[in-house]
Amino acid sequence: MKYNKIKRAKFINRPNRFIANVEIDGKREVVHVKNTGRCKEIFVEGTTVILEEGSNPNRKTKYSIIAGYKGDLLINTDSQVPNTVVYDAIVNNKIEEIQNVTHIKREATFGKSRFDIYFEKGDKKGFIEVKGVTLEHEGVCKFPDAPTKRGAKHIYELIEAKNQGYKSYILFLVQMEGMKYFMPNDEVDPEFGQALRLAYEHGVEILVYDCVVREDEIDIGKKLDFVLI
Numbered sequence: 001m002k003y004n005k006i007k008r009a010k011f012i013n014r015p016n017r018f019i020a021n022v023e024i025d026g027k028r029e030v031v032h033v034k035n036t037g038r039c040k041e042i043f044v045e046g047t048t049v050i051l052e053e054g055s056n057p058n059r060k061t062k063y064s065i066i067a068g069y070k071g072d073l074l075i076n077t078d079s080q081v082p083n084t085v086v087y088d089a090i091v092n093n094k095i096e097e098i099q100n101v102t103h104i105k106r107e108a109t110f111g112k113s114r115f116d117i118y119f120e121k122g123d124k125k126g127f128i129e130v131k132g133v134t135l136e137h138e139g140v141c142k143f144p145d146a147p148t149k150r151g152a153k154h155i156y157e158l159i160e161a162k163n164q165g166y167k168s169y170i171l172f173l174v175q176m177e178g179m180k181y182f183m184p185n186d187e188v189d190p191e192f193g194q195a196l197r198l199a200y201e202h203g204v205e206i207l208v209y210d211c212v213v214r215e216d217e218i219d220i221g222k223k224l225d226f227v228l229i
Helices: 082-091 149-163 190-201
Strands: 006-013 019-024 027-033 048-053 063-070 073-076 103-110 113-121 124-133 135-137 140-143 167-174 181-184 205-214 217-223
Touching (some): 006 027, 006 063, 019 048, 073 205, 082 103, 082 113, 082 124, 082 205, 113 149, 124 140, 124 149, 149 167, 149 190, 167 190, 181 190, 190 205
Parallel strands (some): 027 063, 124 167, 140 181, 167 205
Antiparallel strands (some): 006 019, 006 048, 019 027, 063 073, 103 113
């Protein structure tokens, strides 16, 4: 997926989840943050962030942060992009476990949840819940970076879908390259980790893929291992 009209800036601070102050060409400007997670290890004062210029002339902010550097590592922080990346990857048969689907659509309701992707392959039907991962430490990527009741709820619904005969997947899209493996962030949200392990025991398939990330682009990358211990 390509971004249009990107620009580098220097991160200053983040007054709340939705906006940040940055320095563009020596001038301070308020920008939108396309990620309500903490991202505190990325959004550090002085770091270089990547902005995308908005196309709507009526929006309150001209730019949105879509990525940031953590040292030499470029991490895409756009929480709206993982669903698109995964959807396109499935359509183009880039995810080895889910290929040659006969029908696919974005967002589908099951029970009290709305899953990110619904697909059919012949007489088989399935749901995919996509989680974007931006947190890493020494090559280990983790999710979530903040407590998420909604995340555990989705997993329990995936278990129910599996029990009713649907193929059920949770796909963690790591929005960076070069990571060793993935694991749930039990220190931040132990309930999510417990739910993920329960789902695995009930046959929900866990997939982890990294991304090829450039300042103006993000695409599906390689499959990664996961650890649930």
